[in-house]
Structure formats: structure tokens, C-alpha cells
Amino acid sequence: MSQQKRVTSYDVAREAGVSQSAVSRVFRPGFSVSKKTREKVIATANEMGYRPNAIARMLITKQxxxxxxxxxxxxxxxxxxxxxxxxxxxxxxxxxxxxxxxxxxxxxxxxxxxxxxxxxxxxxxxxxxxxxxxxxxxxxxxxxxxxxxxxxxxxxxxxxxCNHEKGIKQLIDLLHNSNHKSYLIIAGPDDSDVANERREIAESYLQALKVQDTPVIYGDYGYESARNSLAQWLKTNPLPDAIICSNDVMAIGVIDEIKQNLNLSVPDDVSVVGFDGISAAAWYNYQITTIQQPxxxxxxxxxxxxxxxxxxxxxxxxxxxxxxxxxxxxxxxxx
CATH class of the missing domain: 3.40.50.2300 (Response regulator)
Incomplete structure (x- = not known):
């Protein structure tokens, strides 16, 4: 069984009664062509089963x-x-x-x-x-x-x-103005530019507010990492008034760890904030105070x-x- 020959732009041009360059302009966004020509070429192309060749276009446009x-x-x-x-x-x-x-x-x-x-x-x-x-x-x-x-x-x-500095400061202001005294930062991985920036902003602003010696522990942005790092830290440290998480996923992990393994409540026993504004942060069991990115x-x-x-x-x-x-x-x- 012989393979059917691929339809080319020259075939469409010949059938539609236009130049090959006119066919090319129709299928190249931003190129000027009359409405009548465009409609005629597209109708002919559809009838013949023609589709422009992306590789050929790349050779022409150098993109x-x-x-x-x-x-x-x-x-x-x-x-x-x-x-x-x-x-x-x-x-x-x-x-x-x-x-x-x-x-x-x-x-x-x-x-x-x-x-x-x-x-x-x-x-x-x-x-x-x-x-x-x-x-x-x-x-x-x-x-x-x-x-x-x-x-x-x-x-x-x-x-x-996103303006991480403004967002982090808004979250800390809410905590500080609500008379939270002790804080824990759960940062993202130390090879993440975003995680490092958010951690540095939080540390610096808490120092400016005269909060001394805020501990920092690390997760990998993931749910389990937040639970595990918090559980390990609490073996030798008391629960702080507030936990600042580098993202919402880790905030969710922290809330579950506090509720399930400590039998404590958020926010009655400890406050938790996140960052990003993911949809899960608004779920009924979490309702996290966070910054939603645009x-x-x-x-x-x-x-x-x-x-x-x-x-x-x-x-x-x-x-x-x-x-x-x-x-x-x-x-x-x-x-």
C-alpha cells in the first residue's frame, strides 16, 4: 500500500489560486494578509488536510x-x-x-x-x-x-x-501585635533562593522587633519534612507561641503534627502562618493565615x-x- 504524499504549502497555494508566500503569511502569527485571502487559504488547507511544518518554519524564522x-x-x-x-x-x-x-x-x-x-x-x-x-x-x-x-x-x-519582604512582615506584624513572644521558623531547603530570602527576612524583622534568638529548623518544602523536623525539635525544646513556615505545605504538616501527635490545638496552643496561598491552605481543617501570590x-x-x-x-x-x-x-x- 503506497503512502499518501504529504500536502505542502505549494499544493495549497496552487489549489487556492494564491502565492506560496500568501499561504505562509496566513499560518505565521502577526503577518498581514487580507480577510478574503485568509479565509480562502484556511478553507483550502482544511479541505486538503494541510498543516504547516514546524521544522520548516523554524528554519525560516531561526526560532x-x-x-x-x-x-x-x-x-x-x-x-x-x-x-x-x-x-x-x-x-x-x-x-x-x-x-x-x-x-x-x-x-x-x-x-x-x-x-x-x-x-x-x-x-x-x-x-x-x-x-x-x-x-x-x-x-x-x-x-x-x-x-x-x-x-x-x-x-x-x-x-x-512576589514581594516576599512585605508579605513576611505582614504575617509577623499580625503575630507580634497579638502578643506572641516566642517564635520558631521552619525554613525551606537551604539551596533554594526563595526559601533563603524568606528565612532571612523573618530573622531580620524579628530581631528588629527585639525578639531574641529565634531558632530556625529546615524542611524541604514538603509536608512530611515539616512534621518530622518539628517532632525532632520538640524532643528537646518547648513549643513556641508561633511557628512561621516557609510555605503553606509545611504549615499544613505542622498543624497536623501538632493536632495528631501532641493533641494540641491551632491556634489555641500555638499559632501557625504560611506563605503562597495554595487552595489547600483554606480548607476547613487548616484555614491558614498566609500570603497569596499573584x-x-x-x-x-x-x-x-x-x-x-x-x-x-x-x-x-x-x-x-x-x-x-x-x-x-x-x-x-x-x-
Whole structure:
């Protein structure tokens, strides 16, 4: 049985009675073509079963049409929604997501070598640590990158970020104004830029409020890590008035540990706050006081900045910071 010949743009042009360049313009977003020609070409293409060849388009435009998204294996529960929004925004710009996951920071070099082979048009990095050496590689490969939800003050990188400082201070003010005296910080992994920033802000602000010697323990952003680290710490330390968690997932783990293994209550015996504003934080058994990140604004800004750098590689680096929303739950006791 002979294989049917693939329909080309020249076949469509001949059948529709237009030039091949007119067919190309119809299927290339942003190119001008009359309504009459567009309708005629699309009708003919549909009838003949024609679809534009992405590889051929790449050779013409010198762009792959792909954007690499780097996601940490310790993903925030918000990130499936973030990925969905990124995919929508990129699709509006005729780009497609190529997803890479990063388990450990020391695997970044190998991952980047893999990315270069796909000749992606750009990169959006979620929850991955990039030092100045790694960022320099993107300039070397002429590949624009946007760092999602992180500040990199020492580098001229394109970034979009929630205002972690304002959010953390809002949470601590609620605790401080409710007469909490002793605090415990449960930070995220120490190789996470976001976790380190949130921890440093909390430590610094508590010191400014004359709270002395606030202990810090670490989790990996995960539910079990928060439960385990708190249980281990409480073996030799008393329960504090308030626990500040680096994200909502760990706050949920802390609340379950306190209720199930200590037979205590949140907020009657201890107050707990989180960060991110994931949907589970509002569930009836938790109702965590937290900061909800402006996810749609962040994702749109990340794509906008990336597209601008793809079209204009010489554009100066840009940092956009957005304010999160304070969500007042039932996890803080009025003392």
C-alpha cells in the first residue's frame, strides 16, 4: 500500500489560486494578509488536510518555537497551575513549553547542556538556583532567561517576583501585635533562593522587633519534612507561641503534627502562618493565615519579559515585583 504524499504549502497555494508566500503569511502569527485571502487559504488547507511544518518554519524564522521551563522536583503545590498559565500565555505567542525537572542544584550543569541541544528560544526557571556563572552561560548561548519568583540582587537577571519582604512582615506584624513572644521558623531547603530570602527576612524583622534568638529548623518544602523536623525539635525544646513556615505545605504538616501527635490545638496552643496561598491552605481543617501570590500576574509578566528579550536580545534586564494578598485565616490566636 503506497503512502499518501504529504500536502505542502505549494499544493495549497496552487489549489487556492494564491502565492506560496500568501499561504505562509496566513499560518505565521502577526503577518498581514487580507480577510478574503485568509479565509480562502484556511478553507483550502482544511479541505486538503494541510498543516504547516514546524521544522520548516523554524528554519525560516531561526526560532524553534519552544520555551524551556525548569521546575524543581520540590515543586510548590501552586506550580501545576503556574505551568498551566505559562502554557496559555506562551501559546498566545505561538510558543510551546518544553519541561525540564531539576532534582538537585548540582545537576544544573547537566540539565543546561541538555537544554542547549534543543535550541530553545528562551527559558523560564521556576524554583531553581542560578548563580552568576550559570546565568552567564545563557548570555554565551544567546538564550534569554527569566527567573520566576526570585530576587537576584547581585545579578542583572530578568526576574518576576512576589514581594516576599512585605508579605513576611505582614504575617509577623499580625503575630507580634497579638502578643506572641516566642517564635520558631521552619525554613525551606537551604539551596533554594526563595526559601533563603524568606528565612532571612523573618530573622531580620524579628530581631528588629527585639525578639531574641529565634531558632530556625529546615524542611524541604514538603509536608512530611515539616512534621518530622518539628517532632525532632520538640524532643528537646518547648513549643513556641508561633511557628512561621516557609510555605503553606509545611504549615499544613505542622498543624497536623501538632493536632495528631501532641493533641494540641491551632491556634489555641500555638499559632501557625504560611506563605503562597495554595487552595489547600483554606480548607476547613487548616484555614491558614498566609500570603497569596499573584500567580496570574507573575506568569504573564514572565512571558512578556521573555518575549521582549527574544525579539530584542539587547534589551536591558528587568525585574518586576508584585504584592501578594494577605489571607487572614484562623491559625493565629489573639493573646
Amino acid at each position: 524553534s518555537g519552544m520555551v524551556a521551563v525548569i521546575l524543581s522536583s520540590r515543586a510548590n503545590l501552586n506550580y501545576p497551575e503556574v505551568l498551566s498559565e505559562l502554557n496559555k500565555e506562551l501559546a498566545l505567542n505561538n510558543k510551546r513549553v518544553l519541561l525540564f525537572t531539576l532534582d538537585h542544584a548540582d545537576e544544573l550543569d547537566e540539565l543546561l547542556e541538555n537544554i542547549w541541544t534543543f535550541q530553545v528560544d528562551g527559558v523560564i526557571a521556576l524554583a531553581a538556583h542560578f548563580d552568576s556563572k550559570s546565568l552567564d552561560l545563557f548570555a554565551k548561548h544567546s538564550t534569554p532567561i527569566v527567573l520566576y519568583n526570585r530576587n537576584v540582587p547581585e545579578s542583572s537577571a530578568n526576574t518576576v517576583c 500567580m496570574k500576574q507573575l506568569t504573564k509578566a514572565a512571558v512578556d519579559i521573555l518575549m521582549e528579550r527574544i525579539e530584542n536580545p539587547q534589551a536591558a534586564a528587568e525585574a518586576r515585583v508584585f504584592t501578594g494578598s494577605l489571607i487572614t485565616g484562623n491559625s493565629i490566636k489573639q493573646r
